[in-house]
Amino acid sequence: MLLSHAFGLFTHPDDEWASIRKEHHTPRRLYVAYVFILAAIGPICAYISTAHFGWTIGNDRLIKLTEISALQMSVLTYLAMLVGVFALGYAVNWMAKTYGAREEHVPSYGIALASYSCTPLFLAGFALLYPVPWFNAIVFLIAACYGAWLMYDGLPIVMGIDKDRAVFYGGALLTVALVILVSTRVGSVILWNFGVGPVFVSG
Incomplete structure (x- = not known):
């Protein structure tokens, strides 16, 4: 089962990446059986807490959000996460040949790397049930750091490249991830200007 990888990446990541490389699941199956499920954790927890x-x-x-506003924010966040994972996976495949990856024609590798590397961020969504800004920031920072390390650790195994090249490959992907993050923030501001923003109420 694909969800078993979520736990294996925390206990024995190298073995788990090797297992992921052998699976060759289609991007659609990865999304339906893994990303759609785990990416929903954060938005659901955020809706409940806010x-x-x-x-x-x-x-x-x-301070709280109205239920309609909280639902809107959660749905938009969920969609942004799905798009972000796909964009990162596309970037992995697009850069593959540049960094000497073998079998870069297999699109599932890029989506798999992006999906499984984002696992810590997906699971960090549980922290949103305790809506304290500094606590959430620390948890997500730790999750982002571990996710970046998972990406670096998985690149040479899944894409079949040297570890030296994985450093530059991972650095390029980190830049792409930051661009995606900034794009979502800009998109949020644009949507807020169209009236799809948070509506606060006093508790």
Whole structure:
């Protein structure tokens, strides 16, 4: 089962990457059986916490989002995550030949690397059930660092390249990931200007 990889990447990542390389699942199957499920963790937890638990900043009163606003934000976040994983996977395949990857014509490798490397970020979504900004920031920072390391660790195994090349390959992919992140932030601002923004209420 594809979801078993989520735990293996934390306990024995090298063996798990080798197993992933042998599977050759289609991008569609990876999305349906893995990304669609794990990417929903964060948005669902964010909806529950922002609409029902609320949060405080300093000694201010409790702040929540309206249920409709929280639902809109969660759905948009979910869609952005799906697009981001696909864009990162596409970048892996697009750069593959440049860095000497073998069998770069197999599109599942790029999506697999992107999907499984994002696993820590997917699972970090559980932290949103405790809506404290500094706590969430620390958890997601740790998850992002481990996800970046997973990408670097998996590149030579899945794409069949030397570890020296994986450093530059991983650096290029990290740049792409940052561009995707900035794009989602810009997209959020644009959507907020069209009225699809957060609506706050006092707890």
